[in-house]
Amino acid sequence: MKKINLLEKFNLFQEHWTPKIIGELNSQHVKIAKVHGEFVWHDHAEEDELFMVIKGELIIYLRDGQITLKEGEIYIVPKGVEHKPFAEKECWILLFEPKQTEHTGKVDSALTKKLVELV
Amino acid sequence: MKKINLLEKFNLFQEHWTPKIIGELNSQHVKIAKVHGEFVWHDHAEEDELFMVIKGELIIYLRDGQITLKEGEIYIVPKGVEHKPFAEKECWILLFEPKQTEHTGKVDSALTKKLVELV
Numbered sequence: 001m002k003k004i005n006l007l008e009k010f011n012l013f014q015e016h017w018t019p020k021i022i023g024e025l026n027s028q029h030v031k032i033a034k035v036h037g038e039f040v041w042h043d044h045a046e047e048d049e050l051f052m053v054i055k056g057e058l059i060i061y062l063r064d065g066q067i068t069l070k071e072g073e074i075y076i077v078p079k080g081v082e083h084k085p086f087a088e089k090e091c092w093i094l095l096f097e098p099k100q101t102e103h104t105g106k107v108d109s110a111l112t113k114k115l116v117e118l119v
Numbered sequence: 120m121k122k123i124n125l126l127e128k129f130n131l132f133q134e135h136w137t138p139k140i141i142g143e144l145n146s147q148h149v150k151i152a153k154v155h156g157e158f159v160w161h162d163h164a165e166e167d168e169l170f171m172v173i174k175g176e177l178i179i180y181l182r183d184g185q186i187t188l189k190e191g192e193i194y195i196v197p198k199g200v201e202h203k204p205f206a207e208k209e210c211w212i213l214l215f216e217p218k219q220t221e222h223t224g225k226v227d228s229a230l231t232k233k234l235v236e237l238v
Binding site for chain 1: 188
């Protein structure tokens with residue numbers, strides 16, 4: 001078991017909206033992603049999803065409002081709640097969610113990506 | 120559901136080695152703690168435990184080595200692995216672990232604290 005340095009991990013890739021697994025514990029994944037622009041509306045029927053902003057600013061649109069997250073801020077989207085992340089400029093995020101969580105829930109989108117592990 | 124600002128949460132308390140719950144998802148807790156000095160050797164028989172350093176430096180002693188974590192670094196202690204956290208200066212950490220995780224495992228110590236929620 002090695003320690004995980006977030007900055008080193010973020011420097012290993014450039015692509016947007018493509019979460020990378022950086023850790024696993026108790027059947028949950030720790031992931032990081034670089035995001036820019038608009039994602040798709042989706043929900044995860046059975047999984048709560050934690051977003052933490054590491055750099056930049058992320059807006060999470062909800063059907064009844066929106067949350068703006070800056071560096072050092074966290075939001076937990078409860079299971080079943082539709083959300084659409086958006087970042088006007090590139091933003092770096094950390095995600096914490098169950099291993100079985102699907103990227104865009106049951107929505108099939110051009111943005112839907114298979115999960116890969118970042119070694 | 121409100122967003123969670125880590126700095127605001129850390130500013131709500133001063134005591135050391137007293138984790139505070141700041142979020143919950145998928146039967147896991149997100150906790151923060153301020154630590155300084157030496158904790159006790161313990162393990163969690165059934166729970167993996169994630170440490171992330173938000174400010175300062177944390178050493179996690181293991182029976183066969185040690186891990187030094189700086190700001191933005193993460194270490195996951197697997198279930199059943201004995202560990203003893205140590206911080207020479209005050210250090211702020213974030214923890215992810217299952218709700219049922221006991222503070223010092225089966226070790227009963229003067230440092231053992233009941234979990235409280237940080238509103």
